[in-house]
Amino acid sequence: MTAKALEIPPKPYTGEKARLTRAYDYLILVLALFLFIGAFHLHVALTVGDWDFWTDWKDRQWWPLVTPLMMITFPAAVQAVLWTNFRLPMGATLCISCLLIGTWIARYFAYHLWNYFPINEVLPATMLPSALVLDAILMLTNSLTITSIFGGMAFALLFYPSNWPIFGMFHVPVEYGGAQLTISDLFGFQYIRAGTPEYLRLIERGTLRTYGQYATPLSAFCSGLLCTLMYPLWWYIGKAFATTKFVKAI
């Protein structure tokens, strides 16, 4: 009898109580929206930077290595707060959506209207498919360990194929100046960038060589491995900052 009574779902708030808690929800959501648009966008601009700014930086080796690794950070921290305190499995999707809002605003106003670059040269990458899967894994498993391993890995592995439909067409070859270039490379040559000369690009440079000329899978798995470590690190950062002790001190 007692066990059956426990199966009755709790009644939702009604009246003034419901109205007030809902108002609080919206207040927090709007604040979170602006906070993550600003903070996460700044974080990505400083850490991923040119890899996300320009199509001719999006190579097969460094771009899929750096981008997921730097972009799993805020999603992990926000998931730690929203999942452990509220059972809301939307931390990653919320962060990446906010990031994309900020990125598109910057690309349109700063890069296109202010600095005259065509938008197609500065198309951002998307991590929304990875974020959706990360949220789903956390919700279904309710486990930091499993989400770190499988979610972190999926977050990185899905990155390149998610973006290939956007950027694949920019890899069509062109004969230009006596050399073979991609259309992306041609953007870098034609549309003058005084502060970002070509040699600064890290295009398949370093010791992480290709395997039978396939560079991306190696980078993606390397990134996945690092993401499995980055995810719990930022989870605990998020958890550490999700505290009211600073407010109490005031």
Add this chain to the structure above:
Amino acid sequence: MMKPMNYVLGIFCLWLFSLTFAPNAAFAHGEKALEPFIRMRTIQWYDVQWSLDKLNINDELVITGKFHVAEDWPRGVPKPDATYLNVSSPGPVFVRTERYLNGQASVSSAALKLGGDYDFKIVLKARLPGRYHLHPFFNLHDAGAVMGPGHWFEVAGEPAAFANQVKTLDGNVIDMETYGLANGIGWHAFWFVLGTAWLLWWVRRPLFIPRYKMLQSGQGKWLITSLDRKIAMGILFGVPLLVVGASAMTDSEYPNAIPLQAGMDQIEPLPSLVNDGIVKVKVQRTEFRVPARSMTITAQIQNTSDQSISIGEFATANVRFLNPGVSPSHTDDSDTVVAPQGLSLDSTDPIQAGETRTVRITALDALWATQRLDGLIRDADTRMGGLLFLYETNGKRHIASISTAVIPKFD
């Protein structure tokens, strides 16, 4: 009565307002930013010319010129193993359609050789109307931007008239201004709609306070429904399937896609244009008189040609000091970094064929200060470099790249 703090606050607000709503246009792009010893002793530009200065949208502008890579390259600057001949402009108001180094087409970065002589040609196409100041310049890896001479250009016309079509190796002609844009926006919009739907799925229900209280009271299991789980399962399997499928379709649509290209152009220097061996210049001592803004170079000049020669110009860091009696007339009125009377000699007699003479060359002008070259004496490497132009009586030119330690005089 207003408190002093309010005055300060008011002035601060006015200052902030003026910064925000009345900004001054910036007309420079760091020409003087690098230390003088780098501007003087790395890329030494000369004979830079522009094909025209008034253009319409789609018109071509050709910039040509020469540069000498200084032999006395500063120790503190990495060697020019990775450089990029660029154009300083306020964004891509022009597009660069062609670029040549020593007649060789170059679309990538290039390695330069110390002491090498190069000529260049850059073809630009006007893209946006306006009045712009352009410089050819070199990006030097780990050093910065060494500017060449600048010039003002006026572009007229409608931006919409600009066309930039390119033929791919597949045979398709594409418009670089819009290529891939609709596809990119489409994919972003698709994922954004999916992400927003997932967010709204959760946001539509009471969020923080009720859920927190339920979780704390051990009723967390009611917060995730079986429908939530089904949707999450759909995401877990559906999204990767969609991603892999779309990626495979892209592969089949663009079977000839290649990775980004990142070669390094290897450009052989021209036969010596500077330090051609016919006129040899050896600097013995150089003093810079700070109050007078005057550089005096004492140099031994050996003329092994069969003509007498005269010193006509000393050029360093794009500042040209001309000897009015010798140098060809200066016609570019818009160029502000020329001192038409700036060069004088202790003896105006030409150096005869076969003669070796020690000459005191004085380059005097306020440009040492206004171009921020007098700061050399406070650099970590107080050596100066530049090009000395000497002319035979028949107008033939010899160029010597000189470098020397500089001793300041404060009297």
